[in-house]
Amino acid sequence: xxxxxxEMKNITKTFPGVKALDNVNLQVEEGExxxxxxxxxxxxxxxxxxLSGIYPYGTYEGDIVYDGEVCQFQxxxxxxKKGIVIxxxxxxxxxxxxxxxxxxxxxxxxxxxxxxxxxxxxEADKYLKMVGLSESSRVLIKDIGTGKQQLVEIxxxxxxxxxxxxxxxxxxxxxxxxxRALLDLMLEFKKQGMTMIIITHKLNEVVYVADKxxxxxxxxxxETMDCHTMEIDEDRIIKGMVGREITDxxxxxxxxxxxxxxxxxKDWTVFHPLYAERKVVDGVNFNVRQGEVVGIYxxxxxxxxxxxxxxxxxxxxxxxxxxxxxxxxxxNLKNPREAIDAKLAYVTEDRKGNGLxxxxxxxVNTSLANMKGVSNNGVIDADKxxxxxxxxxxxxxxxxxSVEQNVGNLSGGNQQKVLLAKWMFTSPDIxxxxxxxxxxxxxxxxxIYCIINDLxxxxxxxxxxxxxxPEVIGMSDRIYIMNEGKFVGEMKAEEATQENIMACILQxxxxxxxx
Amino acid sequence: xxxxxxxxxxxxxxxIALIAxxxxxxxxxxxxxxxxQNVNNLISQNAYVFVLAAGMLLCIxxxxxxxxxxxxxxxxxxxxxxxxxxKNINVWLAVAVxxxxxxxxxxxxxxxxxxxxxxxFIATLAGMYAFRGLANVVLQGFAVGIxxxxxLNVFGGGADCxxxxxxxxxxxxxxxxLVGIILAAIYVIMVFKNRISAKAKGxxxxxxxxVLVKAVCICAAVIWFFFKLAQYKGIPTSLIWIGLVLLxxxxxxxxxxxxxxxxxxxxxxxxxxxxxxxxRKVYFFAYVNMGLMAGLAGILTIARATQAQPTxxxxxxxxxxxxxxxxxxxxxxxxxxxxxxxxxxLLMGVINMGMSIxxxxxxxxxxxxxxxxxxxxxxxxxxxxxxx
Numbered sequence: 001x002x003x004x005x006x007e008m009k010n011i012t013k014t015f016p017g018v019k020a021l022d023n024v025n026l027q028v029e030e031g032e033x034x035x036x037x038x039x040x041x042x043x044x045x046x047x048x049x050x051l052s053g054i055y056p057y058g059t060y061e062g063d064i065v066y067d068g069e070v071c072q073f074q075x076x077x078x079x080x081k082k083g084i085v086i087x088x089x090x091x092x093x094x095x096x097x098x099x100x101x102x103x104x105x106x107x108x109x110x111x112x113x114x115x116x117x118x119x120x121x122x123e124a125d126k127y128l129k130m131v132g133l134s135e136s137s138r139v140l141i142k143d144i145g146t147g148k149q150q151l152v153e154i155x156x157x158x159x160x161x162x163x164x165x166x167x168x169x170x171x172x173x174x175x176x177x178x179x180r181a182l183l184d185l186m187l188e189f190k191k192q193g194m195t196m197i198i199i200t201h202k203l204n205e206v207v208y209v210a211d212k213x214x215x216x217x218x219x220x221x222x223e224t225m226d227c228h229t230m231e232i233d234e235d236r237i238i239k240g241m242v243g244r245e246i247t248d249x250x251x252x253x254x255x256x257x258x259x260x261x262x263x264x265x266k267d268w269t270v271f272h273p274l275y276a277e278r279k280v281v282d283g284v285n286f287n288v289r290q291g292e293v294v295g296i297y298x299x300x301x302x303x304x305x306x307x308x309x310x311x312x313x314x315x316x317x318x319x320x321x322x323x324x325x326x327x328x329x330x331x332n333l334k335n336p337r338e339a340i341d342a343k344l345a346y347v348t349e350d351r352k353g354n355g356l357x358x359x360x361x362x363x364v365n366t367s368l369a370n371m372k373g374v375s376n377n378g379v380i381d382a383d384k385x386x387x388x389x390x391x392x393x394x395x396x397x398x399x400x401x402s403v404e405q406n407v408g409n410l411s412g413g414n415q416q417k418v419l420l421a422k423w424m425f426t427s428p429d430i431x432x433x434x435x436x437x438x439x440x441x442x443x444x445x446x447x448i449y450c451i452i453n454d455l456x457x458x459x460x461x462x463x464x465x466x467x468x469x470p471e472v473i474g475m476s477d478r479i480y481i482m483n484e485g486k487f488v489g490e491m492k493a494e495e496a497t498q499e500n501i502m503a504c505i506l507q508x509x510x511x512x513x514x515x
Numbered sequence: 516x517x518x519x520x521x522x523x524x525x526x527x528x529x530x531i532a533l534i535a536x537x538x539x540x541x542x543x544x545x546x547x548x549x550x551x552q553n554v555n556n557l558i559s560q561n562a563y564v565f566v567l568a569a570g571m572l573l574c575i576x577x578x579x580x581x582x583x584x585x586x587x588x589x590x591x592x593x594x595x596x597x598x599x600x601x602k603n604i605n606v607w608l609a610v611a612v613x614x615x616x617x618x619x620x621x622x623x624x625x626x627x628x629x630x631x632x633x634x635x636f637i638a639t640l641a642g643m644y645a646f647r648g649l650a651n652v653v654l655q656g657f658a659v660g661i662x663x664x665x666x667l668n669v670f671g672g673g674a675d676c677x678x679x680x681x682x683x684x685x686x687x688x689x690x691x692x693l694v695g696i697i698l699a700a701i702y703v704i705m706v707f708k709n710r711i712s713a714k715a716k717g718x719x720x721x722x723x724x725x726v727l728v729k730a731v732c733i734c735a736a737v738i739w740f741f742f743k744l745a746q747y748k749g750i751p752t753s754l755i756w757i758g759l760v761l762l763x764x765x766x767x768x769x770x771x772x773x774x775x776x777x778x779x780x781x782x783x784x785x786x787x788x789x790x791x792x793x794x795r796k797v798y799f800f801a802y803v804n805m806g807l808m809a810g811l812a813g814i815l816t817i818a819r820a821t822q823a824q825p826t827x828x829x830x831x832x833x834x835x836x837x838x839x840x841x842x843x844x845x846x847x848x849x850x851x852x853x854x855x856x857x858x859x860x861l862l863m864g865v866i867n868m869g870m871s872i873x874x875x876x877x878x879x880x881x882x883x884x885x886x887x888x889x890x891x892x893x894x895x896x897x898x899x900x901x902x903x
Contacts, residue, residue, distance in 0.1 A: 315789060337791035346789065354789055357782035359849045368779055369790035371772040378772050383716065402719065422790070 005030040005195050006051075006164060011062035013050055020046045021060070022219045028164070028197060028212075033190055035206040036199045038216035039241055039441035044199045045089075047216070048166050052086040053079040066164075083163030087153045089172060093141045100124035100137035103156045127155040131185060145301065147178030154185070165189070166197045171205060172439065175299030175467065176502075183209050201439065203234040215240035242442055250474030251446065253453045258477065259290030261328070262461040263344075263430045268322035270303075270310040280306045280317060282485040288430065288461040293452060295476030295493075296465045297501060303485040304465045305349055308432045312346035313339035326430070340369060345428035347419055349435035349465070351412075355419045358408035362400060362418050363389035365407050370426045392421035396451060413444025420451060431455060432463045437471060449475060469498045483508045523725075528894070529843060529858045536862065540869030548869050551747035554740065559671060559819065561864040562753040563589070563812040567835035568842075568856040569764040570808030573801040575839050576768070576777040578784065578848035580635035582802065584624065584642030585809040585835065589828035590650035592616045592813035597659040597823035606666045614810045620646065621806015622799075629798035643832070651825045658824040661817060670818035671753030678750040688749035695741020699734040706730055753815055760811065765853040773800060781848025837884070838863055841891040863887070 006028040013021040021043045028034045036044045049055050051064060053073030064071045066082060073079045076086075093102045100121045109123060110116030124137030131151045135144060141152065150170060157165055167186075171179035179202075186196055186209050200206060206213060213232065215222045223240055225232055238249075270281040281303045288294045298304045309316035311324060313336040323330055326342055333339040339346070348354040356365050366389040367374045374385040389403040396417040400410060407418055416436065423431060433452070437445045452475060455462055466472050472479055473496050481489035481504045488508035491500070524531065540548040547553065567585055574580045592613045599609040624642050627633040661667065668676055682689035706726065713720050720726075744750055768774040776797045779787040788794050812831070817823045842859025844851025866887060870880045 312789075313791075335791070335793070336789050337793070340791040348786075348789065353783075354785045357779050357786055357849070359782045360778065364775065364779070368775075368787070368792075371775065371792075375772050380770050380772060380775065382770070386718065387716075 002032075003030050004028070005067060007063075007065040008047070008051065009063045009065065011047065011050055011060055011064075013046055013055060013060040020219055021050070024062075024216070024219070024221050026214055026221060027224070028195060030195055031190065031193050032211040033186060033196045033198060033209050035210035035213045036197060036216060037201075037203070037206060037213060037237060037241060039443065042216045042241075043219040044216050045168060048086060048168060048197070048199065051079070052076055052084055052166065080160050083161055084166070085157040085160050085162035085164070086166040087157055087168065087170060089169040091146075091149050091153060091173075093149055093152065095142035096140065098138050098140055099128065099135065099144075099152050099155075102141055102152060103127065103137070103159050107160065123159065124155070127158050128152070130158055131155045132181070145178075146173050147175065147181070150174060150178070150182060151185075154182075162194070164195045164197070166199075168199045169201065170198065171200065171202060175301055177299065179205065201441075203237050206237060207232060207234060213237060217241060217243060238442055249442075249446065249470070251450050251453055253293075253456055256291045256453075256456050257459075258292045259459065261287045262290050262292075262326065263288050263463075264325045265311060266323045266325075268307065268310070268324070269320070270306055270317035271319040273316065273318045276318060280485055281310060284322070284482075284485075284487050286480050286487060286490075288463050290429075290459050290461055291456050292477050293456050293462045293464060293475055295472040295479040296463060296482055297467070297469065297472040297479055298465075298482030299467060299505070302482045304482055305434055307482070308346055308434055308463070308465060311339075312336060312344060312432065315346075340426050340428075343427070343429040345369075345423040345426055345431045347423050347431065347433045347436060349438060351415050351419050356407045356415060356422075359406060361406055362393065362398070362403040362410075365418050366392055366403070366421050366425055369422050373425065388425060389421075392425065396421055397447060411440075411444075413440040413447070416440055416444070416448060417451075420448070424455075428460065430461045430463070432465070434465045435467065436464060437466075437468070445471075469501060472496075473498070473501075481505060529841065529855065529862065529891075533858055533862050533865065536865055536869070540865065540872070544869060544872045547872055548865070549743070551743045551745075553868060553872070554743040555747045555751060557861070557864050557868055558744075558757065559676075559751045559753045560868075561860060562671065562757055562815045562819070563831055564834045564838055564860045564863065565757045565857065566760050566808050566812045566815065567831060568838040568860050569760050569853065570805040571832075571835040571839050572764065572768070572844060572851055572853065572856050573777055573804050574635070575836075575844045575846075576781045576848055576851055577798055577801050578781045579846045580628070580798075580801075580848070581639070581832070581836050582624070582642075582805045582809075583636070583639040583832050584620070584646055585805065585812070586828035586831040586833075587643050587646035587650060588617060588620050588806065588809040589813040589816055589831055590823070590825065591620070591646040591653065592810050593817040593823045593827055594650045594653040594659070594825070596814065597661055597817050598653055600661055600663045600666060601659050606663050610666070610814060613814050614807060617806045617808070617810020617813065618803060619806070620809065621803040624806065625799040625802030628802055629795040635802075650827075654823060654825050656825055658822050660822045667818055667821060669752060670756070670814050671751055672818035672821050676752045676818075677748045678752065678755075680749055684745075686746070688745040688747075691741055691745040691749040692738075694750060695738045695745075698741075699737045702733060702737070703730055753819070756811065756815060760808070761853055761857060768853060773797070777801060778849050781845075781850075783849075834863065837888045840895075841888060843895065845895070846892065859891075 004027055008024060008026040011021050011024040012019070024043070024047055026047065038044050050060050053076050056074045057072035066084065071082065094105070103124045104120055108115050109119040121137045128135065128137055131154050133148060133151050133155065135148065141149060170182055174182065183205055186198070189196065198209065210227055212227060213225045215237070264287040266285050268281055268284040269279065272278040272280050284307060296304055306316050310320050313333045314320055315336055324333065325331065331342055333342055352358060357368065363385055367385050374381055374388060386403065393400065393403055398414050398417040398421070400414060407415055410418065436452070437448050452462055452464065464472070464475060473493060476493050479491050479493060479496050479501070480487050481501055483505045486508070489504035537548065571582060574582050595616055596609045596613040599612060600606060620642070624638050627638045628635050661672070678690060680688045680690045710720055710726065768777065776787065776792050779792065780794050780797045784794050816827055820827070838859035839851060839856050840846060840859070841862055842851065842855030842857070844855060863884070866884065867880065870883060
């Protein structure tokens with residue numbers, strides 16, 4: 001057994017009214033990859049914020065022993081000096097600045113008042129090579145993809161001479177290929193003796209890279225599993241996370257009659273709104289029937305969101321061609337209003353950015369897309385609006401003290417339910433759900449799946465876009481596979497396996513990356 | 516319970532600040548700030564602030580956007596009206612031209628902001644120069660007096676711009692006091708009617724103690740205010756205009772779909788657009804409204820001064836903006852209400868008046884006003900930070 005690099009002893013952290021961490025213990029050995037898993041709000045990120053000094057010494061109870069000494073970090077700088085570097089879930093890069101500038105931001109090379117640009121870019125290139133990036137460090141951040149940006153974050157951490165690297169959801173915005181590359185890079189660093197802590201929701205990644213897994217639940221550490229001495233699979237981890245066994249992650253749909261074609265898209269082609277020569281969606285054909293759940297699987301950057309938004313009243317892209325028919329009638333939807341009137345709903349993947357008004361209460365968000373339904377001649381019927389918000393809150397089992405609660409205060413799963421409620425209130429026939437379970441925990445995911453099943457039972461057509469293979473296979477009746485703007489395969493759910501879907505994508509990938 | 520008291524204090528911080536400031540000046544000026552005449556002047560001198568702040572609130576709601584041009588628009592529109600009346604053109608035609616003029620100016624600016632996406636700061640900065648210039652052109656650089664008594668009476672200028680006392684009270688304007696009592700009564704009836712219907716439908720209602728305390732405080736304030744006015748000359752006509760505007764805007768922001776869209780666009784424009792709402796129309800609406808209010812403020816301003824001068828309206832935009840921000844409108848949009856701006860406008864008005872009565876030098880008055888605005892915003896920012 002090698003030496004213990006980090007030990008967090010009896011950490012307790014309270015916020016006004018909430019005990020976020022309760023007597024948490026964590027031991028990390030030198031040179032291992034330690035995964036921290038748990039449902040949203042379990043306290044993983046809080047624990048890492050305590051470790052990195054974001055919550056300074058004194059605001060929590062307990063001890064941090066790092067490299068044999070008790071540490072009392074006041075700021076992030078203190079922990080970074082010791083070699084503890086945290087990479088946050090949201091990328092902290094300035095898009096308008098170059099890779100090199102970003103890497104040494106706040107840590108500039110050169111003398112105090114004069115930056116040494118040769119040293120900056122020279123050093124930056126060195127670290128970029130270590131993470132396998134061939135870009136010059138003079139390239140601007142906004143000109144490289146998210147996957148590469150994540151690698152820049154890691155290079156930035158290396159430049160700080162990290163000994164203990166903490167990655168908070170590093171792959172949440174990456175596609176499968178980039179994710180895999182990142183995980184492989186982690187394994188490579190491990191060989192070189194680096195210690196890492198990874199926080200992630202993606203359990204297959206945990207199984208792939210982790211040496212040890214610590215499960216956090218409701219602010220306490222539940223158990224630590226050693227992957228070398230125990231047989232670990234995803235179900236075992238889920239059991240630890242939710243405290244019970246989930247026998248069926250995907251609820252069954254029964255007695256659903258699949259009816260006529262509800263929506264049909266033909267030769268749909270969309271160009272990028274800024275780079276007019278770039279084809280984002282290329283000649284896509286698909287349809288969805290009444291009562292059917294159609295999955296669109298594709299990696300991030302495959303053009304799925306762009307496809308959905310361009311269908312939804314041309315809210316994305318330029319020079320859109322192709323035909324869209326709803327119930328056999330060809331339609332031309334020029335803006336979201338017309339799309340909503342045509343009984344179409346698009347539930348965005350980015351619920352905070354594109355979906356909800358976080359500063360407004362649940363009631364207001366629920367009615368926003370169908371104000372006509374709660375008003376007469378432009379005057380809001382406050383009673384009706386309240387009743388409808390309550391009705392959907394109960395129907396979707398949104399956990400909140402009241403519908404007057406601001407949406408910004410809700411957890412991800414509950415926010416997603418409010419977003420679904422908003423679109424269900426427009427009484428659509430066709431719902432396009434873009435990553436409906438992104439970033440929400442296992443329990444809430446199950447509830448969202450049940451809602452999708454209920455929608456199908458009511459005879460609605462559901463198009464579910466997802467980059468989680470088990471979800472697509474578990475929930476869909478039919479699956480389309482999208483890659484680099486094209487549909488490259490279609491299969492029935494019974495035929496679909498993770499292997500043949502991935503094979504479909506690999507075969508169709510022709511040079512260059514899906515960006 | 517402790518937590519609740521803290522919540523109430525936080526919600527009504529600016530009201531408490533207003534009371535504290537009034538008490539401060541009451542002590543410092545030996546009681547003269549609350550003399551009936553001063554209470555009266557607080558309203559009639561600041562009429563333009565209330566009206567402009569109502570319009571400005573809509574712009575600010577859409578995302579902290581402001582209109583720098585309103586001061587110039589007031590002068591431009593007021594100038595047109597004054598010149599028209601000087602040439603003995605029908606007074607109502609002049610009023611209509613002023614209001615429509617304001618509306619058109621708002622549409623002009625709204626067009627650039629909403630449909631061409633010119634940043635509001637720039638578009639209205641341009642308007643600030645251009646309309647000031649046009650105002651000078653209209654007035655040819657001179658002051659133009661207003662002799663039309665109908666105009667002056669209706670819009671609160673000259674000496675006798677008060678609602679006459681139909682009961683001929685000796686030292687007290689009985690009509691005025693009655694209006695105060697009636698308004699308080701209407702308020703109480705509405706509160707309880709609302710409460711009863713909410714209860715009947717099984718909604719959660721606030722605890723009765725809180726509602727009673729609030730109702731008593733508001734009724735006392737309203738009756739006290741009208742009593743003070745009654746002790747002077749009664750209800751100034753400008754108060755009626757202020758009242759109408761504030762009621763209308765409270766209704767627009769609180770009860771209409773357009774009001775809802777203003778908050779939604781300010782809260783998250785992308786989400787609003789994807790919900791099928793044309794955000795351009797929302798911006799356009801906000802600025803057209805601002806123009807209309809600038810027109811009305813122009814009317815009130817020239818009526819009060821009984822003339823139009825090329826320098827009128829300078830800095831008015833800042834008074835309106837300050838009233839909004841002091842009254843709790845968020846500088847990022849999506850938050851704020853009409854009650855808040857009333858408090859904000861009153862607070863600025865009281866400070867102005869108090870300092871003048873104390874005989875503070877005008878230059879220092881500006882320093883104090885600046886500090887007040889800053890403190891209000893800092894408070895807002897810090898309290899929002901804590902929420903997170």
